[in-house]
Amino acid sequence: MATAAARAAIGDSEFDRDTAVVPRADEPGTYDIDLSAGWTIIAAVNGGYLLxxxxxxxxxxxxxxxxxxxxxHYLTASQPGPAVIRTQTLRAGRTMSTGQASLYQTDEQGREVERIRVIAGYGDLSALPDDVRTSATPPAMPSYADCVSSDDAPDDGPVTGSTAILERLDLRLDPATAGWAIGMPSGAGDMRGWLGLADGRDHDPLSLLLAVDALPPTAFDLGLKGWTPTLELTVHLRAVPAPGPLRVALTTRNLAxxxxxxxxxxxxxxxxxxAQARQLARAPRG
Structure with a gap:
């Protein structure tokens, strides 16, 4: 299992550069960032990248x-460009601390608009006990080589608008959940795939926050097209990931x-x- 020192030694990848925050010397707990257009999908910045x-x-x-x-909680759609993050420490204990943060951008009228608000509990994943008792099993899916690359997608698929995020991901979808790309969704509401970062950077706890929201939405497998905006997203991190690509499985059981x-x-x-996650999203209106 990776140590905290090993995690700190991860190279300066595109993900690291584009998520880097700059603390304000005169405002403790406040950070500036320029949200990258490289992580946009359809009409807005990807929610996993923002998280x-x-x-x-x-x-x-x-x-x-x-x-x-x-x-x-995603309050308004974030756009590429300058943003400010304000954090607050709510509790700092021996093994766990709790904090909250909000991200703000300035709109065209010069008003500061809150885009996202989060609350989080932090600890040290490397210090957790090794005891594992689970009935969960990895998703059954073909090998990396037998899955479908985004390069294989047709030009007239259901995504209209920016697909810049796909250039930063090494994403291979299970063919059983990729029929939507050729107009043949399964209707099951499933999405599965292998996920790495295009520049070869290994995953760590922060990139797991991206991973839970990096695949195409299950709405596509339900036969829907268009943007699926996230309203709320909760992520539980369980361990520091081993080197290599991740397998990500998404499912939707109820659209109402x-x-x-x-x-x-x-x-x-x-x-x-x-990692495990659940999000509530608005179904595409298109």
């Missing part, structure tokens, strides 16, 4: 290194009233369940 940005700010502000649980849930499981190369 990783806020997670990095809280990691700097709190005395513990890793988010164990983090919940975000224009809203759907997505349950996510993230497994590492050592067959460990390293």
């Amino acid at each position: 990783a940005v806020l997670g990095r700010a809280l990691r700097d502000a709190l005395p513990h290194p890793d988010p164990l649980t983090i919940t975000a 009233g224009g809203l759907l849930e997505e349950d996510a499981e993230v497994w590492d190369s050592a067959d460990r369940l390293v």
Whole structure:
């Protein structure tokens, strides 16, 4: 299992650069960032990337290194460009600390608008006990080589708008959940795939926050098209991931009233369940 020192030694990848936050010397707990257009999808900045940005700010502000649980409410759509993050330490204990953070941007009228608000509990994943008792099993899916790359997607798929985030991911979808790309969704509400970062950077706890929201939405497998905006996202991190690509499985069991849930499981190369998530999203209107 990686140590905190090993995690700190991770190189300056695109993900690291684009989630880097700059503390304000005159405002403790406040950070500036320029949200990168490289992590946009359809009409807005990806929610997993944004969660990783806020997670990095809280990691700097709190005395513990890793988010164990983090919940975000997405209030308004974030856009590429300058943003400010304000954090607050709510409690700092021996093994766990709790904090909250909000990300703000300035709109066209010069008003500061809150985009996201999170509350999180931080600890040290490397210090957790090794005892594991679980009935969960890794998703059954083809090998990395037998899955479908985003390069294989047709030009007339259901995504209209920015797909910049796909250039930063090494994403291979299970063919059983990729039929939507050729107009043949299964209707089951499933999405599965292998996930790495395109520049080869290994995953760590912060990139797990990206991973739970990096695959195409399950709405596509339900036969829907268009943007699926996240309203709320909760992530539980269970372990520091082993090197290598992740396996991510998403499922939706209920779409009602224009809203759907997505349950996510993230497994590492050592067959460990390293992250779980649930989000509530608005179904595409198109």
